[in-house]
Amino acid sequence: MKHLFKILYFFCLISLGQNHQQNITATVDIENHIVKIKQEVLYFNSSSDELSLIKFQDWNNAFSSKKSAIAKRFSDEFIRSFHLATEKDRGYTEIKAWTDESFTNLNWERDEKNIEIINLKLDNPIFPFTYRKFTITYLVKIPNEKFTRYGFNGDTKLYLKDWLIAPARYENKGFIAYPNENIDDQTNALSDFKINLTLPNNYYLNSNLPITENEGNHFVLEGEKFLDATLVISKENEFTKYKNELIEVSSSLKSDRISDLQKVLAVDKLTRFVHEKLGNSSVSKILVTEEDYDKNPFYGLNQLPAFLSPFPDDFLYEIKFLKTYLNNYLKANLHLNLRKDNWIYDGIQVYVLMQYIEENYPDMKMMGNISKLKILKSYNAVNIDFNQQYNYLYMLMARKNLDQAVGEPKNRLIKFNEKIANKYRSGLNFKYLDSYLGNNIVENSIKELIENNSNCACNQYELKYILTKNSPKKIDWFFDTLVNSRELIDFRFGKVKKNDDTVEVNIINKTKTNVPISFYQLKKDSIVHQEWIENIKTDTTLVFPRNEADKLTLNYFNEIPEYNLRNNWKSLKGFFSNNRPLKFNFYRDLEEPYYSQLFYVPEFEFNIYDGLAFGMNINNKSLLNKPFTFSATPFYSSNTQSAVGKFTFMYDSNVRTEGKLYKVRYIVKGSQFHYAPEARYTNFSPIIQFFFRDPNFRVNKSEFIQLKQLYINRENSPYILEQNTENYTVFDAKYGNYQSEGTKHYSFLTDLQVANSFGKLSGEVHYRKLFENNRQITLRFFAGTFLYRDTKSDFFSFGLDRPTDYLFEHDLLGRSETTGIYSQQYIYAEGGFKSMFDTRYANQWMVTTNAAFNIWNWIQVYGDVGLFKNEYSKSKFVYDSGFHLNLVPDYFELFFPVYSSNGFELKEPNYGEKVRFVVTLTPKTLISLFTRKWF
Numbered sequence: 024m025k026h027l028f029k030i031l032y033f034f035c036l037i038s039l040g041q042n043h044q045q046n047i048t049a050t051v052d053i054e055n056h057i058v059k060i061k062q063e064v065l066y067f068n069s070s071s072d073e074l075s076l077i078k079f080q081d082w083n084n085a086f087s088s089k090k091s092a093i094a095k096r097f098s099d100e101f102i103r104s105f106h107l108a109t110e111k112d113r114g115y116t117e118i119k120a121w122t123d124e125s126f127t128n129l130n131w132e133r134d135e136k137n138i139e140i141i142n143l144k145l146d147n148p149i150f151p152f153t154y155r156k157f158t159i160t161y162l163v164k165i166p167n168e169k170f171t172r173y174g175f176n177g178d179t180k181l182y183l184k185d186w187l188i189a190p191a192r193y194e195n196k197g198f199i200a201y202p203n204e205n206i207d208d209q210t211n212a213l214s215d216f217k218i219n220l221t222l223p224n225n226y227y228l229n230s231n232l233p234i235t236e237n238e239g240n241h242f243v244l245e246g247e248k249f250l251d252a253t254l255v256i257s258k259e260n261e262f263t264k265y266k267n268e269l270i271e272v273s274s275s276l277k278s279d280r281i282s283d284l285q286k287v288l289a290v291d292k293l294t295r296f297v298h299e300k301l302g303n304s305s306v307s308k309i310l311v312t313e314e315d316y317d318k319n320p321f322y323g324l325n326q327l328p329a330f331l332s333p334f335p336d337d338f339l340y341e342i343k344f345l346k347t348y349l350n351n352y353l354k355a356n357l358h359l360n361l362r363k364d365n366w367i368y369d370g371i372q373v374y375v376l377m378q379y380i381e382e383n384y385p386d387m388k389m390m391g392n393i394s395k396l397k398i399l400k401s402y403n404a405v406n407i408d409f410n411q412q413y414n415y416l417y418m419l420m421a422r423k424n425l426d427q428a429v430g431e432p433k434n435r436l437i438k439f440n441e442k443i444a445n446k447y448r449s450g451l452n453f454k455y456l457d458s459y460l461g462n463n464i465v466e467n468s469i470k471e472l473i474e475n476n477s478n479c480a481c482n483q484y485e486l487k488y489i490l491t492k493n494s495p496k497k498i499d500w501f502f503d504t505l506v507n508s509r510e511l512i513d514f515r516f517g518k519v520k521k522n523d524d525t526v527e528v529n530i531i532n533k534t535k536t537n538v539p540i541s542f543y544q545l546k547k548d549s550i551v552h553q554e555w556i557e558n559i560k561t562d563t564t565l566v567f568p569r570n571e572a573d574k575l576t577l578n579y580f581n582e583i584p585e586y587n588l589r590n591n592w593k594s595l596k597g598f599f600s601n602n603r604p605l606k607f608n609f610y611r612d613l614e615e616p617y618y619s620q621l622f623y624v625p626e627f628e629f630n631i632y633d634g635l636a637f638g639m640n641i642n643n644k645s646l647l648n649k650p651f652t653f654s655a656t657p658f659y660s661s662n663t664q665s666a667v668g669k670f671t672f673m674y675d676s677n678v679r680t681e682g683k684l685y686k687v688r689y690i691v692k693g694s695q696f697h698y699a700p701e702a703r704y705t706n707f708s709p710i711i712q713f714f715f716r717d718p719n720f721r722v723n724k725s726e727f728i729q730l731k732q733l734y735i736n737r738e739n740s741p742y743i744l745e746q747n748t749e750n751y752t753v754f755d756a757k758y759g760n761y762q763s764e765g766t767k768h769y770s771f772l773t774d775l776q777v778a779n780s781f782g783k784l785s786g787e788v789h790y791r792k793l794f795e796n797n798r799q800i801t802l803r804f805f806a807g808t809f810l811y812r813d814t815k816s817d818f819f820s821f822g823l824d825r826p827t828d829y830l831f832e833h834d835l836l837g838r839s840e841t842t843g844i845y846s847q848q849y850i851y852a853e854g855g856f857k858s859m860f861d862t863r864y865a866n867q868w869m870v871t872t873n874a875a876f877n878i879w880n881w882i883q884v885y886g887d888v889g890l891f892k893n894e895y896s897k898s899k900f901v902y903d904s905g906f907h908l909n910l911v912p913d914y915f916e917l918f919f920p921v922y923s924s925n926g927f928e929l930k931e932p933n934y935g936e937k938v939r940f941v942v943t944l945t946p947k948t949l950i951s952l953f954t955r956k957w958f
Contacts, residue, residue, distance in 0.1 A: 333391030373450020
């Protein structure tokens with residue numbers, strides 16, 4: 024390995040100054056968002072291979088199609104703005120000519136799968152260490168900035184990023200050319216740029232390239248060893264130039280709450296700090312823009328407007344600048360494969376941010392100045408240090424069993440991992456290794472990596488070589504476990520025997536992950552002994568000097584990204600001293616290792632029989648998922664002036680092995696409310712659920728199996744006509760398969776129900792598609808049949824326009840109502856009809872199809888057809904149609920019947936009674952519309 028890197032480094036050295044050269048003449052049409060380009064590429068083959076095919080990346084052309092990789096990415100994240108955009112807002116690249124030195128037209132074509140990758144086929148190959156000149160004439164239509172934050176903003180601004188046709192990087196006998204998936208991982212080859220740029224009058228220009236000439240509206244930009252050329256063209260000059268002997272920075276970061284002098288001092292301090300930690304920059308200028316920060320913000324700092332922010336204004340500016348500056352600094356100075364090795368960029372960035380906080384804001388808390396409010400002092404989230412948030416945000420995904428290896432290719436990461444969890448875990452990994460090795464080995468190794476590779480491409484194997492070379496200890500676990508696997512780390516104490524001189528400690532490795540763990544002995548919260556313990560693969564018993572310690576801890580400073588911190592301490596004071604005192608908090612909090620936490624939240628429910636029911640929910644649900652959770656809510660019913668309520672006990676067993684099964688959930692739940700005037704129901708059900716997900720978490724596909732036994736007791740009511748439906752039990756088995764994204768949805772559900780008085784089987788298929796012409800169609804097919812039936816009541820029958828919901832799965836406001844506004848509530852289930860018919864139930868079988876088609880935005884037309892059969896009756900065909908106002912999907916919708924088997928319903932004098940509505944009072948449903956893109 025050592026000799027291999029010496030050879031690679033030698034080839035890197037001999038190719039210095041032998042980059043591709045790009046001479047570009049460009050004219051910008053601001054009004055039409057078009058750039059006309061003549062680009063001369065002097066292509067240098069720095070490899071030992073003959074090249075007869077060259078790949079170029081044309082990322083701007085990704086915006087030309089609704090079938091491109093970026094369009095697919097938007098759809099995966101439930102972003103429909105690109106699909107619904109007009110042609111004016113989307114971009115494209117139109118190539119007019121592609122010639123060589125002799126002005127011969129060359130054979131080029133776009134890749135069949137990826138329209139932003141161009142294959143240039145040469146009749147005469149380019150031999151090793153020789154040049155070939157190409158000339159490309161083309162125009163670029165810039166897209167609207169609303170898609171990626173880069174592009175045009177009216178006629179006042181153009182942010183040009185990834186706008187040029189660029190030669191792809193070539194290494195290991197192949198080109199690295201990726202489609203544009205809006206994750207900033209373009210792998211251009213290093214080039215020397217010279218750009219002659221003509222702008223309309225009275226526009227300003229800023230760039231990551233140095234501007235060497237400026238005459239009126241004509242600019243010349245030049246720079247060596249750049250991956251790309253970023254240009255910001257604006258009506259108003261938003262940028263300020265900062266320069267010291269180390270670097271020039273052009274910044275447009277906004278902050279009206281600190282003075283210009285404070286900004287100058289902050290930029291100088293921060294650029295010097297990065298220089299100290301990472302070394303000299305190979306480029307003389309770094310561009311820091313508000314758009315770059317908004318694209319990858321520091322989550323947590325950016326969620327509140329400035330006047331509500333709990334952080335000092337100068338601190339906010341420094342963190343925003345440092346994060347954005349580090350991102351652009353690393354990409355300019357360290358040329359990794361941005362898709363495969365992006366974790367190194369992320370890790371170094373977060374690691375340096377953590378160092379900056381430790382050295383300059385050691386007392387800063389995660390919640391900023393909120394920690395000074397006495398009323399919130401009892402909350403752990405308020406009291407933890409700023410740098411501890413990284414571990415909690417990574418753990419948020421680990422507890423959901425949705426964490427991914429930090430070495431996973433960037434395009435395979437789900438959004439929360441790509442933007443937050445994996446970034447933070449990567450930084451924690453470097454911090455962990457730094458704590459273990461000490462002596463600034465990690466910091467010096469990062470400097471060496473950047474210094475060795477500022478002029479050529481590198482990968483994670485070179486980082487591994489440098490760290491291994493510099494380390495006095497074995498660190499294979501760092502790459503094998505922390506980088507390239509999703510194995511969890513969780514140590515805890517077993518039995519502890521103590522005497523006056525020694526302590527015998529049993530340390531249990533719950534996950535069998537072989538990594539070092541830090542061990543501390545404390546006396547009155549002061550460290551009296553610390554050491555790193557290695558090779559604890561299973562339960563291990565060790566003996567230490569007592570050192571007058573009164574407490575033992577593992578991972579005391581949370582330098583290790585551990586799955587559970589609640590089992591990391593052991594008191595030496597007494598037999599019961601490890602019992603955690605009970606702590607009550609309002610709403611939610613982060614886990615606190617030294618307490619057993621209970622949370623209380625006011626809650627209300629509404630139905631027509633109980634009225635507005637007020638209650639207090641008591642639960643143990645912290646902000647991080649736990650294996651076992653419970654929730655109990657007693658309510659006071661305002662209508663009946665009596666107590667009602669509900670409870671849930673749930674245990675999650677995460678499956679970490681390879682395969683689709685990733686979680687098994689065990690639930691016991693129950694509730695008691697009124698289902699009719701002065702008549703209660705009691706619902707009790709044990710449930711087991713199996714959840715499946717594609718091993719590629721980026722695929723929005725999931726499956727589940729649910730087995731439930733339902734026990735129902737209903738008090739008699741003179742208002743209910745159904746007989747023998749007061750008490751019953753039902754075994755319910757369901758299988759569901761879901762594939763969902765912004766432009767397409769598919770689901771399949773089967774349901775088997777077995778009870779003493781009936782058995783039934785049903786299935787439904789739901790399909791939704793947004794077409795390229797922005798028309799959307801929704802189709803649903805339902806079929807159900809009774810296997811046997813021994814009841815005269817329609818209570819268990821299939822509902823044509825509304826189910827009776829005897830399984831108590833739906834939030835019905837008036838469960839037993841047959842007339843009035845509450846009977847008009849619509850539920851997407853069973854027959855799915857919107858019109859109400861004289862015969863509303865089927866006690867033998869039912870087959871229905873529901874369809875909807877949008878005519879403008881959220882206005883749709885719908886149509887339903889169905890066939891059903893009742894005992895002693897012929898099968899009956901029904902249909903209906905009308906308008907659907909899909910205002911907030913699944914939350915608030917309206918249906919207006921027009922024509923059905925009942926006739927022309929608009930003419931009916933009581934038409935208001937025929938309008939149906941969907942309303943959901945559960946906030947969880949609305950919140951899921953915003954969170955689904957992250958997971």
